[in-house]
Amino acid sequence: MSKVLLLFCVLLLVAGATSSAEAARPTAYVRAKMKGRVYVHRPNYKLYKARKRQRHAWLGQLLPKRLVTPAARSRF
Numbered sequence: 001m002s003k004v005l006l007l008f009c010v011l012l013l014v015a016g017a018t019s020s021a022e023a024a025r026p027t028a029y030v031r032a033k034m035k036g037r038v039y040v041h042r043p044n045y046k047l048y049k050a051r052k053r054q055r056h057a058w059l060g061q062l063l064p065k066r067l068v069t070p071a072a073r074s075r076f
Contacts, residue, residue: 028041
């Protein structure tokens with residue numbers, strides 16, 4: 001009886017060690033963090049991934065120059 005119990009415990013330890021390494025797969029958030037990216041769970045992420053706050057070309061033609069480019073300000 002003790003041999004069967006010992007065998008059962010050893011099998012559980014061996015099976016637990018192999019499945020735990022497989023189950024420790026990093027999440028999508030961690031994988032993105034390792035690559036230095038921001039994780040966003042959205043299916044159409046590529047559509048607006050590269051969008052940044054930038055001035056439109058047509059805005060410079062419509063508005064006067066002083067409104068488009070701000071005057072240089074002193075830091076102090």
